[in-house]
Structure formats: structure tokens, C-alpha cells
Amino acid sequence: MTTAQPTSFERLRQRSRALLTGIIDPMVSVLHRLGVTPNQITILGLLASIGAGALLWTDHLVWGGILVLAGSAIDLLDGALARRTNRATKLGAFLDSNLDRVSEAAIFFGLLAHFVGTGAKEEALLTVAVLVWTSMVSYVKARAEGLGYPCTSGIVTRPERIILIGAGLIAGPITAFLYITAILSFVTACQRFMEVWRQGERPAR
DSSP states (O other), X not given: OOOOOOOHHHHHHHHHHHHHHHHHHHHHHHHHHHTOOHHHHHHXXXXXXXXXXXXXXXTOHHHHHHHHHHHHHHHHHHHHHHHHTTOOOHHHHHHHHHHHHHHHHHHHHHHHHHHXXXXXXXXXXXXXXXXXXXXXXXXXXXXXXXXXXXXXXXXXXXXHHHHHHHHHHHHSOHHHHHHHHHHHXXXXXXXXXXXXXXXXXXXXX
């Protein structure tokens, strides 16, 4: 059986993450020396996202976008720190994945509150669409893995989604970035669904 080759987008993402690893490793070493724990980093990332949501709610889009990206950067550190300190546990992964969902909800709720307050109906609907489809991306993966199916495909995962939203808030117009994020999240959810479906259709050996 041949192994599926990664797409151009996936290869680009792998190279980007390899570059990020070179940046993150020195920071992880410093955190390790300071005695910071992975769970503390996870909580800090959640607080950053809640702060970003509050800024968006109060119409500070650029500062909110900066804090969204800062929270995303923090989120990259907890797993790396857990692996460096041999503290990677199932419970820690459980905490991280659940707080990731809360973090995204805080950001999008703040953005939705901003659009509702300013009467931006199109953007409000787009924010709901993004929240729905990003939730589906995560749900399909979690449900698949709970049933024993590997689920690793998808062109846009959480880091890419958060970077898109953060960049859109800073650079603008956010409407275009919301359309891109909603469409790519929908495509990713479909990719993951089809990946699992094809595995389920394979005859047992």
C-alpha cells in the first residue's frame, strides 16, 4: 500500500513549523530554567485570548489582534515545554485541547459582540460561520480518534486559523480574512471527514 504524499500546502506548513521550532527552542530553555510549568503556559495563553476577546468587544481591533497573535505564540510553548521537561501527559493534553476551544470561543465571542454593537450584520454572520466550522474541524478529529481512526489531514488547523484572524484584525479588512477562514475551515472539516470515511470503508483484513 502506498503512502499518501503531503500536499504542497502541507509541505509548506511543515517547513514553517520547523522554522518555528528553531525560534521556540531557546525560549523553552529559558522557561525551563525559570521553573515554569506547561500548565502555567496553557493558562497564560487562555488569559491572553480572554484579554483579546475583551479588547475586540470594546472595539480595539488592532490591539485585540496583537493579543490574539501573542496568545497563539504562547500556545506553541506549552507542548514544547512539556516534551522538554518530560511532563507530557494525557491529562495535560486534555487540559490544553479543552482550553484551546475556550480560547477560540473567547476571541470569536468578543469579535461577534463588536460586530453586533456596530451593526455589521455580514461580519457577524461570518464570525458565527467561522466559529461553527472551526468547531467542526476539532470535533471531527476528536470523534475520529475516539473511534480509533487517525485524523491528521486538513489545510488549516488552529495555529493557521488564529494567525489569519490576528493578521486580519491588524492589517484589515477583517471581512476578507473572515471569508478566507470560514471557507478554509469548511474545507478542512470536509477533508478530515473524508479521510476517516475512507478508512472506515476499507475491508477488514
